[in-house]
Amino acid sequence: MAKADPGVDAILDQLDAFLHTKQLKLTSQRRQIVDKILAMPRHFTADDLVDSFVGERPRVSKATVYRALSLLAEGGILETHDFGEGHRLFELSIGRSHHDHLCCTKCGKIIEFFSEEMEVMQDRIAEKLGFHATSHSQKIYGMCRDCWRAAKR
Amino acid sequence: MAKADPGVDAILDQLDAFLHTKQLKLTSQRRQIVDKILAMPRHFTADDLVDSFVGERPRVSKATVYRALSLLAEGGILETHDFGEGHRLFELSIGRSHHDHLCCTKCGKIIEFFSEEMEVMQDRIAEKLGFHATSHSQKIYGMCRDCWRAAKR
DNA sequence: CTGAATGCAAAGTATTTGCAGGTCT
């Protein structure tokens, strides 16, 4: 299953390349994990991924999932987010352009956005402060349209 | 001790006001916690605060510290940050204007910055997406001047 | 073949909670 998933090859290629640089191996479990990630919603937790293996034939253990997620993040295949809910969220970064997030504190909905102007401004600020920036994370918290409407009445 | 700390009264006032709105009480432990917070570095963890009570005469328990920190955050006296190290950092927000952070991924140093332009832009983005924004958090990760210099050679 | 990876369960962290007794207002 998940044999024609768009991007699976590109991801495995990048993973393999990364693993080679660290003399690590592309195991069947790591392949399975990549497959599963493609079937996950945009943002998922380590536990979501672990759960997706319950009752599977070649089961992958929790420890392996956690270890793989760290590697994937280190290799730039996944990005991690912390929306302050006590656990990390992962998001596939390959084939997706950089973006930031609006988080509804009421219903938990997450909306993505991107602003070139903002990116430029961030670089300028970092530079001015003698900082060599490599990434950034920006979150705007509040209420989405629906929750706001519901709260106002 | 900590009797002439600048701001302690302002903070206790705001805390007391907040507690009243929720019919809660300003206990001696909560006062002690506020005192200790004033003696903490800019960013501190719940555990730092718990530790600051070891061997004190009227000791304050871990549970109480955690409960108080939640209240203080809820009342807008503290702000919480998550720099992805597995624990929350707290920061006094009273008497301090809003700001964002540059985080050095090498040495852990945190530099604050503020940009009016950026604030305006964030509001504009939220509005355009039908979002009622209440706060935001922006972090730029990278290397500070010193670490960058050390890494280049 | 050999170093790396896996599964399992146990160990850690960080934080929360139940409860009996103590304390503000």
Next chain:
DNA sequence: AGACCTGCAAATACTTTGCATTCAG
């Protein structure tokens, strides 16, 4: 008096680790 608070220890939630066995290159 009565609602709220506290300390304690036990419970949670998430993540990491030790170790014997299995596997990829």
